[in-house]
Amino acid sequence: MVRSPVSSTILLALALMLILEGLFPFVWPDRWRQSFRKITEMSTGQIRFFGLSALALGLILLLLAEL
Template sequence: MTSSTIILAFALMLIVEGLFPFVAPDRWRQSFRKITEMPSGQIRFFGLAAVLLGLILMLLAD
């Protein structure tokens, strides 16, 4: 994995992360508010699920 690949992956992450607040800022704000009210364990579960899904996708793409 070269540094340009890492930079491209980071850029893609920023694009995907920025789409929702750009397209629907009010709904993004509501979603973010709901997330802050969730218990820490539930947030950790979603974080772990996202990490595992990302790892699986990386393995499949390789």
């Protein structure tokens, strides 16, 4: 199977995201659970702001990586 460079990059990015997402609950399950509880107690606006901040930071890092 021949993959294009774009699909390989997307697959690598997805793999890295899954590794990072799984690392915290694996290494620090109690701390991860506490953090998750705090997030569920946040208002919708706070969660959206956190999501927007993460998106913006990700875009900035992506742009810096391309320079």
